[in-house]
Amino acid sequence: MYDAIVVGGRCAGASTALLLARQGHRVLVVDRSSFPSDVISTHFLWPHGMSYLNRWGLLDQVTAVTPTHTVIDIVNDGIPLSGSVPTSLLREHFRDLHGDDSGVVQSYASVRRRVLDQILVEAAAKAGAEVRTHCTVRELITEDGRVVGVRGRAADGQEFEERARIVVGADGRNSFVARTLDLPRFDERPRCTFAYWSYWSGFDPGRGQIHRRGRLGCAVVPTNFGQNMVLVWGPSEWAREFRADVPGNVQRALDFVSPELGELVRTQGTREERIYGTLDQSGFLRPLHGPGWVLVGDAESAKDQCTAIGMTHAFRDAELASAALHRWLTGESSLDEAMAAYEGRRRSQNSAAYYDYVCTLSEMRPYRHDELQLFVALRGNQEETDRFIATHADIAPVSEFFQASNLFLLNDAAKESSAGYSVFDDFAATSRTYQQNLFA
Template identity: 30%
Template structure:
């Protein structure tokens, strides 16, 4: 196979990360080719929720208006359930760098919109190209792809791997896939769901913790419903995902789905939440799920993919201008990602490492319940917690005693309300203390029954905690800020607020 044309950048994968990278690069005047194994539009397993951060990046890409025109759901708050009981309704924080709302749009239309945006900016696209092999040469990377017509080859001075959790590009630079913490999920679409307006509902339950179920429904009753687990080599899935998904639908959503119609069979998906050995090599960078960049705390991957795409595109432009596309020349990508996102990602990874131990499920859910009761009675604390969980507020801020002091409720009535839920101002504190002790005691007994796995888990948590503390000594947690970009045009034009 001979290839005469060498593109500046070949992007492998046309999901949010790949199409965003292509758009950022093409608007700088580079010759960009995007290849994907699928023809577009195509479906993709996902919750379909676009966080405030994703809305921000859509604006930076110049396609926020097109996405907003397609959505039937603009949501400012979320309902949280624990063990079948409604705990609170909370909203996204105000006053951050991001809007205070999320939107819903299925990935088939969303990903197609991002790809068309990249093409409009000058990128080229070829679908039905399955990457089989890549070879790094002196002047370019050659990619060998399988097509319906046979084998095709492409060349790029730089390759950006945005080909998801099973990334061929990631394997090519020496990474071993799916060896750490993973999320496994099932998702189905329903129409005619009985729900008053667009809503986001999240369900935590001991039967499928660590993990959660969700229902994202738009104004027309069209819903994305799913259930996901967090697993790794020591702690496998406690049950069968398909059976648990069926029970979740019957137990939690039976009333809302009683007259609904499922749109096709459930689909499965996965995401990885561990740091790969490398996210770059000579002439190659990884973004999004190919780099395991999804948020370990909430599982969100769309905005992280778009964010990493910005860093990678910026690095590619500089490397091509300098004539140095070696790993050394691309190292700025890793540095910028670590500086802007690394501390938060490490913090979220530590939280997941603790919570993924199934023996701690009762203690974790007990703690979430008490925090939820506090947030339900104190708006400031609620915005702090929802901001940390969603990533709109820096997750590493949880490591700052000063920030925690300012965030925790000061009004005695808030604490009295929490104690009242447990029996009163005298009995309540004792019941809370007893509940915490009992759940921890039960966890200890269960851990003793499986000492090797729990010893390995303890060493892992301790190691990550030490690394995080070492990093925290040199860094001050604060509000998450976008990657060096200033106020969005939506904010400047007064369009950042959700429609009433």
Template identity: 65%
Template sequence: MYNAIVIGGRCAGAAVGAHLARRGLRVLVVDRSRFPSDVLSTHFVWPHGASYLNRLGVLDQVRAVTPAHTRVTVVNNGIALRGSVPEELLRNQFRLLHDDDSGITTEYFSVRRHVLDKILVDNAVRAGVEFREGYTVKELLQDEDGTVIGIKGRDGTVERAQVVIGADGRNSFVARALGLEKFDERPRCTFAYWSYFSGIPDADAQIHRRGRLGMAMASTNNGQTMVLTWGPSEWAEAFRADVEGNFHRALGLISEEAADTVARARREERFYGTLDQAAYLRRLHGPGWVLVGDAESFKDQCTALGITHALRDAELAAEAVGRWLGGETDRDTAMAGYAAKRRSQTAAAYYDYVCTLAEMKPLRHDELQLFAILRGNQAEIDRFIATHVDVAPVSEFFDPSNVFLLNDTAKESSRDHSAFADFEATYREHQRNPFPRVAAEATR
């Protein structure tokens, strides 16, 4: 009998398995895929995600094959802010969540999933995890009280455990088998298309917003750069009519400089896309089971935090399950602690923040003024970036008193910026879908 069975062996599953095995527990991780293999993902890892990789002992392996950076450029309607996530804010977050700030790094990566997932799987095996790839779970086993006690595979094998952990993504088999409903769903979201280009020099990541469109560029593995565009989901159908043409048109509308860079580069792979980014929450745990990663919650890709949050949740869940199975506390107390950290007021505020961004409404005049005034304050630029990627609390940066102080001189700071010229007309123009006309021209 195993102490824990983990269904899903990618970021969340391999990580939680490794953490539990290092506590001396007997762990089985199963996944229907074989590794290395790719999965649809925008594969960005922010500094707190890289810190979790460091705590797992695999950061050097990722760094050896993936460009690392600390500074990122965020551009809103042409207003550019360049900064990084402050180390002290990272330490504060880890002390708050784990009472331990070891392994902190301010680096970030854009690491392909066939690279990262294989590294994490091999690390879990070295930690003592029994890993079965190409294994499909057919059934969750439950006792007469409904407590989950194990799994049955499609091959007929039966395995039992004290706890079964679902780390099997948005379409979680565990959630479906238990009849777990989604709640606090946010259907308004983005669509996204991306591909990989050679001939673009390794550089800091760029994230742009203009009107209702966004784009990002980040250096990744094999000397390539991932280039991503996104917009509101209601524009997705029109965009799909001519993906490549609309991809380049979107880049031109967002940043002429970025569009020129990509136009001179060579596309090395097909375009990848995702249309379903609707956010949701699920119950975190119950009798004999726990969910981690996208299985328990999902947010839009617009802040690129899926992997980082999966690694965070894996460590939090392993801490709770480890205390319970190690006899430090009872199951209910341990899992209540996990739920309290995952569903805190801070977590709820960030969920709202991402879901609001995912609607891709054009930035208001006062929002642009805030970005304009930040240009002269590096400490606040860094704090904004930390807030945007869920290192510092949203409620602190956007507290009315702080925004009032920052905006106090915003008019002076914004007078020379083109984003404020004829703002009302520009705002109305940004509400319009720019793709149907292009799609029609492409089919002539």
């Protein structure tokens, strides 16, 4: 009998297992993959994601092999912003969510999953969790309406059955645990992005860059092995035309969204791997917990990749869920009380507002005139620029930055500062060009 069986051994699962094992609980982790290995992922960690690694004593292993930066460039329709997530907001975020702000760091990084997941799995095993790879869960064991264990097939082909006080579903947006329990999806957002990315060597982009123009976006960030991850994305309704010539359209999208980045990739870059892609980025929520089970990470809340928040949120869920389960497993609270506390933090008003923010961005509508004026106004206000970046990264509450009084002050300032930006010269004509299909 285990205290917890964790289905899924990557960001959400390995982290949950690591934290529970360190608290003295008997934990089994099962994953159908072997490690190290990659998985479809934009593999970006915002500063609070890096802070979790630091809180868990794993950050040095990541930074030893991964470039890190604190300042990021965001360019919307040619309007550049540069800033970082303020340490003060990071500390406030951790105090509100976890009750302490230990381990906060201001850096971000793009960490390949073959690097990060291996570090997490090894840390979970070192903490005392039993890790089984190449292990497929085929069935949830239920008794009297409660999940009490799993059945599956081990790496050697042998069938196994294990039982636990709780089963943690940490197996991604297509979660076997969720599907087996026939959990409903709610607040579904079918409009989303498609995304394609690969890895180029041969040039130095400096720090991370995020670009938007019209209905397309692109990003570049240094990652492991002396390479740069280059990503392009757009509205899902353009996916079919984009797929007709993925390599060519990746370059065309780069040239359109950021001619400088497009030129850099074309003239100096060497692509080191195939181009990866994902088409289903639709957002949805699932129930968080039930009799004998709990979900963490994308299994519970799947969001579009456009803000690259997935791994950071997986770490958040791991810390929240493991803390709640520890209180129950040690008898400090009932399971209902522990899960109510977990749900209260995960279903907060701020979480709902950020989910809506991501889903709205993922529609990839061209920015309105007032939104572009806002970006221009931010250029003259570093404090508000940093707060905008913190809001985009889910550190500062969306409702605070986008409240009417704040936007009124910023847009009022923008009236005088928007002159000289060509995007405002003939906004109606510019907007029409954005509606045209780039790949016609």
